Amino acid sequence: MTGGVRVWALHLAVLVALALAPLVVPPYHATNLARIMVLAVFAMGYNIAFGYTGLLSLGHALLLAAGMYATGLLVAHGGWTAGPALLAGALAGAGVAFVVGLLALRTTGAAFMIVTLMFAQAGYLTILYFGDLTRGDEGFTLAREARTLFGLDLVTDATRYSAALALFAAGLIGCLLLVRSRTGRVLVAVRENSERTRMLGYDPFRARLLALTLSGLYAGTAGAAYALLFGYVGASFATVQYSVLALLWVLLGGAGTVLGPLVGTLVMFYLVDFAGNLTDATLFVVGAALILLILFARTGLLGTLRARALAWLP
Amino acid sequence: MDLGPFLFLATLEGLVSAAVLALTAVGLGLVFGVMRVVNVAHGEFFMLGAVVAWAVTNLMPGAPALGFVAALALSPLAAALVAIAADRAILRRLDYAPEAVIVATIGLGYILQQGALSLYGPEARAVAAPFSFRIQFPWFGYSGYKLAVIVFAALVLTGVWALLTRTKIGLVMRATQWDRETATAFGIDTDRVYALVFGLGAGLAATAAVLVAPISQAHYLMGGDPLLLSFAVVIIGGLGSLRGTVIAALLIGLTDGIVGVFFAPTLGKILATLLVALVLVFRPQGLFGRKTA
Numbered sequence: 001m002t003g004g005v006r007v008w009a010l011h012l013a014v015l016v017a018l019a020l021a022p023l024v025v026p027p028y029h030a031t032n033l034a035r036i037m038v039l040a041v042f043a044m045g046y047n048i049a050f051g052y053t054g055l056l057s058l059g060h061a062l063l064l065a066a067g068m069y070a071t072g073l074l075v076a077h078g079g080w081t082a083g084p085a086l087l088a089g090a091l092a093g094a095g096v097a098f099v100v101g102l103l104a105l106r107t108t109g110a111a112f113m114i115v116t117l118m119f120a121q122a123g124y125l126t127i128l129y130f131g132d133l134t135r136g137d138e139g140f141t142l143a144r145e146a147r148t149l150f151g152l153d154l155v156t157d158a159t160r161y162s163a164a165l166a167l168f169a170a171g172l173i174g175c176l177l178l179v180r181s182r183t184g185r186v187l188v189a190v191r192e193n194s195e196r197t198r199m200l201g202y203d204p205f206r207a208r209l210l211a212l213t214l215s216g217l218y219a220g221t222a223g224a225a226y227a228l229l230f231g232y233v234g235a236s237f238a239t240v241q242y243s244v245l246a247l248l249w250v251l252l253g254g255a256g257t258v259l260g261p262l263v264g265t266l267v268m269f270y271l272v273d274f275a276g277n278l279t280d281a282t283l284f285v286v287g288a289a290l291i292l293l294i295l296f297a298r299t300g301l302l303g304t305l306r307a308r309a310l311a312w313l314p
Numbered sequence: 315m316d317l318g319p320f321l322f323l324a325t326l327e328g329l330v331s332a333a334v335l336a337l338t339a340v341g342l343g344l345v346f347g348v349m350r351v352v353n354v355a356h357g358e359f360f361m362l363g364a365v366v367a368w369a370v371t372n373l374m375p376g377a378p379a380l381g382f383v384a385a386l387a388l389s390p391l392a393a394a395l396v397a398i399a400a401d402r403a404i405l406r407r408l409d410y411a412p413e414a415v416i417v418a419t420i421g422l423g424y425i426l427q428q429g430a431l432s433l434y435g436p437e438a439r440a441v442a443a444p445f446s447f448r449i450q451f452p453w454f455g456y457s458g459y460k461l462a463v464i465v466f467a468a469l470v471l472t473g474v475w476a477l478l479t480r481t482k483i484g485l486v487m488r489a490t491q492w493d494r495e496t497a498t499a500f501g502i503d504t505d506r507v508y509a510l511v512f513g514l515g516a517g518l519a520a521t522a523a524v525l526v527a528p529i530s531q532a533h534y535l536m537g538g539d540p541l542l543l544s545f546a547v548v549i550i551g552g553l554g555s556l557r558g559t560v561i562a563a564l565l566i567g568l569t570d571g572i573v574g575v576f577f578a579p580t581l582g583k584i585l586a587t588l589l590v591a592l593v594l595v596f597r598p599q600g601l602f603g604r605k606t607a
Contacts, residue, residue: 027558056413056416101586103591104591104595106595107594107595107598109413110351110352111549111594111598113352113416114545114549114594115482115595117542118542118545118546118587118590118591118594119547119588119591120587121542121587121589122584122587122591125580125583125587128578128580128586129581129584132486158428191457240538244420244424247420251417280432281428281431281432282428283424283425283427283428283431284424284425284428284432285422286421287420287421287422287423287424287425287427287428288421288425289421290417290418290420290421290424291404291418291421291422291425293417294408294414294417294418294421295408295418298414
């Protein structure tokens with residue numbers, strides 16, 4: 001039982017620290033943190049598929065964009081209010097992930113990577129094709145008055161931060177509950193040895209489909225929240241770059257660790273920010289980080305920490 | 315123009331894209347076939363070829379044809395050297411683990427893109443064609459250079475085929491593809507074979523890019539489409555089958571040319587992308603490939 005207490009104490013402490021952060025750091029960094037928390041929800045979703053279940057997808061930008069565009073288009077063109085639109089965005093992410101999963105999960109390994117990449121590319125092109133509605137690469141903004149959730153004005157810094165934190169906290173606790181549950185252990189078993197898991201009477205296809213759908217739920221929610229909190233919806237979020245970024249954040253923080261996506265997103269965000277002051281070569285930073293991680297620290301920051309010191313880290 | 319000549323023009327355009335695509339995809343397919351890894355940076359080797367071609371043709375004094383011939387020799391060489399260096403420095407250390415190689419080549423692709431952006435700039439620039447005569451058909455005139463591209467690509471592909479089936483190097487490559495451990499046991503230095511194949515794959519992509527540079531332009535983001543199309547070709551042709559790859563390139567290139575004449579290009583691309591994804595889902599061995607265990 002003491003292990004469980006330790007785990008919950010650590011994760012609640014992280015949430016408390018995030019809640020106190022805007023009192024300490026300047027507003028510029030508070031806005032960054034709000035953005036990082038929303039993107040970390042996306043990364044947590046990627047981690048459920050890649051880190052815990054071993055599904056190397058290059059199509060997660062499609063799931064992020066599904067949530068973002070469902071919410072954005074319903075608010076901008078359908079006149080929906082923020083609450084139902086947010087729910088629709090989350091469901092859009094999960095729904096698209098479920099359908100893609102039904103097809104793509106018939107393949108494994110490199111073929112799965114290529115199929116998800118192609119579905120995402122088709123999604124990106126679809127956004128461009130309906131340019132009248134989506135305004136293509138340029139994107140569109142959401143009106144200020146539409147960005148109110150439960151009477152809270154999401155445009156002001158303080159409420160935006162609180163909303164991002166609430167979303168992140170829900171995601172983090174959900175992920176922690178999942179990976180400590182029997183279902184979570186089945187996902188890891190599928191990653192480690194799919195055949196043996198099947199022999200034990202579990203259906204690996206169903207486990208993978210569940211993981212991908214949950215992953216889509218996270219990604220869709222993150223996209224929907226991004227549209228509402230930052231008021232912008234654009235096709236750049238549907239490009240393969242965002243799929244790669246999710247992979248990078250998870251690898252950096254530690255694939256298959258609950259806090260890894262947050263750590264990875266945070267470190268990479270400030271690394272690119274810091275490098276941006278020194279040089280314009282931000283693509284180089286992303287590329288070099290990927291190569292160095294895969295060469296020298298395949299388990300990421302928290303994965304290494306877990307191997308060296310904290311074996312109980314979930 | 316009547317439908318007949320119109321279709322003829324579309325077929326010619328389709329053959330040009332098929333020729334370029336076949337070269338690029340054979341490079342990707344060769345790497346996949348022998349090394350069993352997916353090279354996500356393949357599109358960036360293509361881009362590198364076009365950018366180096368621009369640099370060489372501009373630095374080279376004298377007739378444009380001379381500069382172009384130099385580019386045709388130097389671009390693939392440059393791409394191959396970068397690829398071999400990447401193989402030695404990165405892929406070999408990863409022991410060619412499929413997923414690790416995917417991540418590493420994504421990173422490599424970003425680094426190449428950044429290199430091109432920093433050194434070459436964000437502009438799209440034209441490369442001068444080596445000659446500019448037009449062939450006059452009864453209905454329209456057509457660029458002689460584009461016809462030369464088709465012929466040259468066919469020659470290079472024949473060369474690759476001969477290399478694989480008629481030479482010692484090809485035999486060694488096929489042996490390594492068949493069974494790496496046994497090949498090692500027979501004294502084949504498979505590390506060198508891998509480096510060679512990775513370099514050859516990048517060189518083929520660069521060759522295709524040099525050929526296409528006078529038709530389209532050289533740009534640091536030009537590698538995305540060839541990568542996806544090459545994936546499509548290699549998948550439909552059956553992963554690791556040279557003949558299937560060439561047939562699939564013809565199929566996709568011609569379809570691309572003809573569909574592009576009749577449909578909106580974006581819609582055509584969406585349908586084509588989904589179609590290829592579904593082929594991979596329902597026929598993972600490709601349309602022409604044999605089932606393997």
